Amino acid sequence: MNSGRFSCGVVGLFVVSMVLAAWHLDLPLPALAGDTLIRLAMNGVLVLSLVPMLQAGIGINFGLPVAIVAGLLGMCLAVNWKLTGMAGFGAAMAMTVPIAVCFGYGYGRILNRVRGREEITATFIGFSFIPLMNFFWVVAPFTNPAMLWPIGGQGMRPTIGLKSTFDKVLNQLWAVKLGPLVLPLGLLLFFLICCLAIHLFFQTGTGRAIRAVGENEEFAGLAGIDVHRMRLLAVILSTVIGGIGICVYAQSYGFIELYDAPMMMALPAASAILMGGCTTSRTTISQVVVGTFFYHAIYILSGPLANQLLVPEVAEIFRLMVTSGVILYALLGAGRTR
Amino acid sequence: MKKLAAHVNPVPVLFVLLSLVALHYSEMRPVFVVSEVITRFIRDGVMVLALVIPVNAGMGLNFAIVVGAICAQVGLVLAVDYGLGGAFGLLFIAVIGVTLSVVLGALIGRCLNRVRGREMITTIIIGFLATSIYQLIFMVGYGTVIKSKNTEMMLSRGIGIRNMIDLERFRNLLEVIWMVQFGELKIPLFMILLVLMFALAVSCLQRTLWGRRMTAAGLQGERVELLGISEEAVRRQAIVWSTVIACLGHILYIENIGMLNVYTAHLNSDVFSCAALLAGGATIARARVRHALIGILLFHTLFIVSPQAGQNVFGNPALGEYFRSFVAYGTIAVALIFNIRRGEERMEDSE
Numbered sequence: 001m002n003s004g005r006f007s008c009g010v011v012g013l014f015v016v017s018m019v020l021a022a023w024h025l026d027l028p029l030p031a032l033a034g035d036t037l038i039r040l041a042m043n044g045v046l047v048l049s050l051v052p053m054l055q056a057g058i059g060i061n062f063g064l065p066v067a068i069v070a071g072l073l074g075m076c077l078a079v080n081w082k083l084t085g086m087a088g089f090g091a092a093m094a095m096t097v098p099i100a101v102c103f104g105y106g107y108g109r110i111l112n113r114v115r116g117r118e119e120i121t122a123t124f125i126g127f128s129f130i131p132l133m134n135f136f137w138v139v140a141p142f143t144n145p146a147m148l149w150p151i152g153g154q155g156m157r158p159t160i161g162l163k164s165t166f167d168k169v170l171n172q173l174w175a176v177k178l179g180p181l182v183l184p185l186g187l188l189l190f191f192l193i194c195c196l197a198i199h200l201f202f203q204t205g206t207g208r209a210i211r212a213v214g215e216n217e218e219f220a221g222l223a224g225i226d227v228h229r230m231r232l233l234a235v236i237l238s239t240v241i242g243g244i245g246i247c248v249y250a251q252s253y254g255f256i257e258l259y260d261a262p263m264m265m266a267l268p269a270a271s272a273i274l275m276g277g278c279t280t281s282r283t284t285i286s287q288v289v290v291g292t293f294f295y296h297a298i299y300i301l302s303g304p305l306a307n308q309l310l311v312p313e314v315a316e317i318f319r320l321m322v323t324s325g326v327i328l329y330a331l332l333g334a335g336r337t338r
Numbered sequence: 339m340k341k342l343a344a345h346v347n348p349v350p351v352l353f354v355l356l357s358l359v360a361l362h363y364s365e366m367r368p369v370f371v372v373s374e375v376i377t378r379f380i381r382d383g384v385m386v387l388a389l390v391i392p393v394n395a396g397m398g399l400n401f402a403i404v405v406g407a408i409c410a411q412v413g414l415v416l417a418v419d420y421g422l423g424g425a426f427g428l429l430f431i432a433v434i435g436v437t438l439s440v441v442l443g444a445l446i447g448r449c450l451n452r453v454r455g456r457e458m459i460t461t462i463i464i465g466f467l468a469t470s471i472y473q474l475i476f477m478v479g480y481g482t483v484i485k486s487k488n489t490e491m492m493l494s495r496g497i498g499i500r501n502m503i504d505l506e507r508f509r510n511l512l513e514v515i516w517m518v519q520f521g522e523l524k525i526p527l528f529m530i531l532l533v534l535m536f537a538l539a540v541s542c543l544q545r546t547l548w549g550r551r552m553t554a555a556g557l558q559g560e561r562v563e564l565l566g567i568s569e570e571a572v573r574r575q576a577i578v579w580s581t582v583i584a585c586l587g588h589i590l591y592i593e594n595i596g597m598l599n600v601y602t603a604h605l606n607s608d609v610f611s612c613a614a615l616l617a618g619g620a621t622i623a624r625a626r627v628r629h630a631l632i633g634i635l636l637f638h639t640l641f642i643v644s645p646q647a648g649q650n651v652f653g654n655p656a657l658g659e660y661f662r663s664f665v666a667y668g669t670i671a672v673a674l675i676f677n678i679r680r681g682e683e684r685m686e687d688s689e
Binding site for chain 2: 324
């Protein structure tokens with residue numbers, strides 16, 4: 001049995017046992033299910049952004065902070081010009097795309113240099129990009145006082161509230177209330193459209209070429225595919241989707257988090273896609289959806305369960321443990337099958 | 339001139355230049371900077387030395403030295419729990435820490451033998467996982483499964499250890515030995531000699547038969563099996579040594595500070611140590627003991643002066659802080675981007 005499917009099965013059993021425990025402790029299951037769905041769609045696009053790079057054989061995008069910063073810049077521009085509601089959210093995404101293309105181009109060029117060790121290099125590109133951007137956030141010439149420090153009026157705040165701009169525009173779009181369960185149809189639909197778009201992209205000629213590079217680079221090169229170009233394209237695509245992903249995340253969360261916040265965001269996303277049973281050689285969209293659902297079911301359930309059973313701090317530590325445990329297991333599993 | 343440039347690693351030169359510029363703008367007194375650098379040298383020196391062996395074994399930077407630091411902290415917490423102190427207490431900590439490090443190091447070595455070519459990312463993830471397991475044990479396990487003898491270090495609810503443990507019994511145990519004073523400058527001669535002794539030990543270890551086998555494995559990969567050297571065993575032992583040295587280094591670090599930040603003291607020790615080693619001119623494929631020693635001095639000089647320089651030049655100390663983090667992470671990123679070629683060639687050779 002391949003290691004991806006095995007870990008997916010184990011995690012699935014674990015989620016089921018958590019649900020049973022929650023049911024046994026009389027926790028409000030429908031409300032928890034609603035929260036899980038919101039978190040699924042809120043984080044789903046970020047997880048989806050790992051797919052192109054995995055398909056191109058570059059591995060897990062531990063440099064996700066680069067993409068996230070592109071999204072943060074786009075959103076900050078939208079907030080700076082006081083664009084509100086759906087228009088503001090759309091403008092934020094529209095401005096994210098060109099920024100992400102530029103970032104992704106540079107990032108992809110570097111990753112093409114370091115073939116074979118992309119993951120560790122990507123990790124440190126992400127880590128070092130954050131303090132570099134911190135410089136920018138301090139001196140950036142933004143003018144909307146809602147984003148700047150109240151005293152002195154220079155430098156961005158670490159968290160920018162979106163109440164007056166596009167807080168929860170997608171979450172509240174076509175939100176249906178079924179008893180205690182709130183179904184955020186608009187948000188889910190947006191996530192599904194993104195998934196479908198990626199799925200369709202990988203059916204086109206370019207998408208197939210990227211997949212061919214991921215499966216066998218030498219063979220793809222002999223078949224006349226420009227390997228470097230396809231890898232670059234995959235990185236740019238990953239960066240663009242990641243930028244849009246953080247826009248979706250921020251509107252759902254209600255805050256833009258700057259400075260050191262994006263530093264560790266790659267790990268939950270990587271863990272989620274690996275929980276879905278993805279291996280470095282094969283990734284499907286259904287793995288993204290299933291994995292993200294599992295990850296956030298564990299996320300949502302661990303809080304109240306920890307409160308009931310043990311010490312509240314357990315939840316956070318436990319999540320970190322599961323996150324890194326799943327990634328480590330996947331790394332070890334991939335090593336064995338090679 | 340061109341020939342000279344090819345032989346000199348530009349990274350240490352860059353660090354010297356940056357340090358000098360930052361020192362100039364920080365307007366700090368050189369005596370103060372020197373005494374701070376000496377303190378950092380005796381605190382972090384051994385930790386950086388722990389990285390040298392795995393690099394030469396061809397495994398890259400071992401970010402799992404965090405695990406060694408965790409072993410040291412387990413020993414420290416147990417010593418405080420049993421109310422031990424003084425030299426005997428230190429010995430107890432070292433024995434507990436080293437035993438744990440040997441076991442965990444062998445385990446990590448086994449893991450790394452399965453992930454050839456991706457050792458570094460795996461060690462980072464192992465570090466994260468070890469941190470969360472460690473936090474789980476001491477925040478939840480203590481008081482529920484493990485009974486503590488020392489109620490003073492427990493949180494008031496009876497489960498979990500306090501964030502800070504005072505190590506009064508261990509403070510100034512080693513620093514005061516052979517303390518030499520030059521005017522304002524205090525030099526703890528014994529501690530410096532201790533770090534240099536570790537450096538000598540690592541250097542000697544690499545000259546032994548085992549060390550030569552390890553270097554051969556690092557350079558030639560699986561080909562050394564033809565010479566009757568078990569490459570997997572050598573790699574495993576390299577990680578065990580690294581973890582043990584890191585554990586001892588972290589004991590010195592905590593002992594020197596005199597306080598144990600139970601849940602956070604070990605974080606970042608990996609990144610800063612790796613950056614220091616690379617600042618001294620090491621690459622991810624080749625490191626010498628002198629790279630480690632030079633690297634600590636250069637890296638920490640820059641670290642000490644940059645916040646004040648940021649304050650004086652830009653009027654904002656935060657900018658200096660960001661510059662520090664950027665230097666730490668950026669050094670590693672640059673080393674990975676520019677040194678990857680050598681590793682790549684070796685990997686292609688062995689296939």
